[in-house]
Amino acid sequence: MQLLQNILEGVEVLDIKGDVKVPIDTITFDSRQVKEGTAFVAVRGVQADGHEYIPKAEEARASAIVCEALPDVLQQDIAYVLVGDSGEALGKMASAFYGHPSKKLNLVGVTGTNGKTTSVTLLHKLFRELGYHVGMISTVQNQINENVIPSTHTTPDAVKLNELLAQMVKAGCSYCFMEVSSHAMVQKRVAGVQFKGGVFTNISHDHLDYHKTFDEYIKAKKLFFDGLPKGAFALVNADDKRGPVMVQNTKADIHYYALRKAVEFKGRIIDNTIQGLHMEVDGHEIWCKLIGAFNAYNLLGAYGVAVLLEEDPVETLTVLSSLSSAAGRFDYIVSDSQITGIVDYAHTPDALENVLTTIQQIRNPTQKVITLVGCGGNRDAAKRPLMADIACRYSDKVILTSDNPRFEEPQAILEDMQKGVKPLDFKKTLSVLDRKEAIKTACMLAEPNDIILIAGKGHETYQEIKGVKYDFDDKQVLREMFKQLGK
Structure with a gap:
C-alpha cells in the first residue's frame, strides 16, 4: 500500500481535485477490477476509451481516478488527477507503485519484426548457463x-x-530480457521502465492493420531507441537498411552487429545444414x-548483448553453441520414412521467406x-x-489454409491469399480450409525424404475461431498424421 502522492512521482499532473494522501493498494485500467483502495487510470485504447468507464469506477468506490478529462460532477470521497497522457501516467504510476523494479535489474529490450522471441530466449538460456538469476518476458512465455x-x-x-519485474527482483534476478512490441511503444506500456540496453533485429511488413502505414510502424519501433x-x-x-534510422535520435551508446558488413560484432556463416550452423564470430569458429x-x-x-554486459566472449560463444531455439521456431521432427516436418511461427512475408530460403539452402x-x-x-x-506468392516461389x-481466423470468415482470408498465386503456380497450389485436413493433405503428398513446412502458428497450442480458442498444436497434429498414414 502506498499514498497516491508517492505513486504520482514523475507523472506530469495538470490538476488535482481531492486528497493525494489517500492510500492506494492496487492500480488498474480495467473498471471491473476496481474496489476501495484502487487507483483507476482511464486510458484511451483501440477498442474502448477508459473515460467512458469512470462512472463504473466511481460506483465501485475507487479511491482515485486518473484521467485526461475530468467528469462534470466529482465525488467527494475520490481523488481526481488530471493528466495530459493517461497511458504514460499508468506506466509511471505502475513503476513507482512496485518500487521502480526496472532500476534494480539489468533490463534489455529486443524489438524488430522477426527474431524477438528467439533472441530473448537465447539470452535467458545463456545467462542462466552463465550462473545468473534471470527473468524473461516473451510472446511464448514469461519466466x-x-x-x-x-x-x-x-x-x-x-x-x-x-508486477513481473518486481517478482524478478524479489527472486534475486539481476538480468531480464524482454520483447518490446511496436504496440507497446505506441500504447506507452513501457513508460517509466528503465532499460540497460536495447536490440534492433530487423523490420519488415507487419501490423499495418494497427499502424496503418509502414512509416508509422518504423516510427513506433524507433520510439524505443529514442527513449x-x-x-x-x-x-x-x-x-x-533501417538499422541506422532506429538510432538517429538515441542518447544510448550505439553498437552494430552484422553478417555482411565489417562492424564491431561480425559473423560469417561457414556452413548451414539441418544439423545446425557452423559460424565464425569475431574470429572464433563455433x-x-x-x-x-x-x-x-x-x-x-545475443553474443553482442553478453559482451556489452561484460561477459567473457569465449565463454559466451561456448554456451551459445549448446543452446536450442524457442518453441515453434524452425522446430522439426523426422518421420519413420524420413520426411522432415518443420513447424515455424513465420507469420509475416519476411519471416516466411527467411524460413523457406533456409530450407532451400539445406535441402538436397x-x-x-x-x-x-x-x-x-x-x-x-x-x-x-x-x-x-512467397510460398509458391x-x-x-x-x-493454403486457416491460421487463427478470429472473427473473419476463413474463406474470405483464403481468397485474399489466392490473389497472390500467379497463373503458373495454380497447378501446384491447393486450398484446404480445415487446418487439420490441410496438414493431413501435406503428409499424404509427401514422399520419403521430402520436407513439409507448417507455417504461421509455431508455439501456439490453440486455434482462435469466432472468439473461442480451440486446442490445436501443429506439431502434435503433424505427429498424429505421420502415424495415421504410416509415414
Missing part, C-alpha cells in the same frame, strides 16, 4: 529463472509488466544447434518442399497475397 508464467501479449500491460537513457546501449543489426541465416543474426545479437536436389501456410483474421490483410507444392 523467472525456471518458473514459467503464461504469456498473453508480446509485451504485457504496464501494471502486469512492473533509451544516456549510458545504456543500443545494439543494431547493420545489415538491415557450431550451433540453430539453423539458418536468420538464426545467425539472433546468435550474433531430390527433396520436394511442401509448404502449408495461412494468415490470421482481423490482422493486416495486405500481407496475405504476399505470403501466398520457394515450394514444390503449396497448401
Whole structure:
C-alpha cells in the first residue's frame, strides 16, 4: 500500500481535485477490477476509451481516478488527477507503485519484426548457463529463472509488466530480457521502465492493420531507441537498411552487429545444414544447434548483448553453441520414412521467406518442399497475397489454409491469399480450409525424404475461431498424421 502522492512521482499532473494522501493498494485500467483502495487510470485504447468507464469506477468506490478529462460532477470521497497522457501516467504510476523494479535489474529490450522471441530466449538460456538469476518476458512465455508464467501479449500491460519485474527482483534476478512490441511503444506500456540496453533485429511488413502505414510502424519501433537513457546501449543489426534510422535520435551508446558488413560484432556463416550452423564470430569458429541465416543474426545479437554486459566472449560463444531455439521456431521432427516436418511461427512475408530460403539452402536436389501456410483474421490483410506468392516461389507444392481466423470468415482470408498465386503456380497450389485436413493433405503428398513446412502458428497450442480458442498444436497434429498414414 502506498499514498497516491508517492505513486504520482514523475507523472506530469495538470490538476488535482481531492486528497493525494489517500492510500492506494492496487492500480488498474480495467473498471471491473476496481474496489476501495484502487487507483483507476482511464486510458484511451483501440477498442474502448477508459473515460467512458469512470462512472463504473466511481460506483465501485475507487479511491482515485486518473484521467485526461475530468467528469462534470466529482465525488467527494475520490481523488481526481488530471493528466495530459493517461497511458504514460499508468506506466509511471505502475513503476513507482512496485518500487521502480526496472532500476534494480539489468533490463534489455529486443524489438524488430522477426527474431524477438528467439533472441530473448537465447539470452535467458545463456545467462542462466552463465550462473545468473534471470527473468524473461516473451510472446511464448514469461519466466523467472525456471518458473514459467503464461504469456498473453508480446509485451504485457504496464501494471502486469512492473508486477513481473518486481517478482524478478524479489527472486534475486539481476538480468531480464524482454520483447518490446511496436504496440507497446505506441500504447506507452513501457513508460517509466528503465532499460540497460536495447536490440534492433530487423523490420519488415507487419501490423499495418494497427499502424496503418509502414512509416508509422518504423516510427513506433524507433520510439524505443529514442527513449533509451544516456549510458545504456543500443545494439543494431547493420545489415538491415533501417538499422541506422532506429538510432538517429538515441542518447544510448550505439553498437552494430552484422553478417555482411565489417562492424564491431561480425559473423560469417561457414556452413548451414539441418544439423545446425557452423559460424565464425569475431574470429572464433563455433557450431550451433540453430539453423539458418536468420538464426545467425539472433546468435550474433545475443553474443553482442553478453559482451556489452561484460561477459567473457569465449565463454559466451561456448554456451551459445549448446543452446536450442524457442518453441515453434524452425522446430522439426523426422518421420519413420524420413520426411522432415518443420513447424515455424513465420507469420509475416519476411519471416516466411527467411524460413523457406533456409530450407532451400539445406535441402538436397531430390527433396520436394511442401509448404502449408495461412494468415490470421482481423490482422493486416495486405500481407496475405504476399505470403501466398512467397510460398509458391520457394515450394514444390503449396497448401493454403486457416491460421487463427478470429472473427473473419476463413474463406474470405483464403481468397485474399489466392490473389497472390500467379497463373503458373495454380497447378501446384491447393486450398484446404480445415487446418487439420490441410496438414493431413501435406503428409499424404509427401514422399520419403521430402520436407513439409507448417507455417504461421509455431508455439501456439490453440486455434482462435469466432472468439473461442480451440486446442490445436501443429506439431502434435503433424505427429498424429505421420502415424495415421504410416509415414
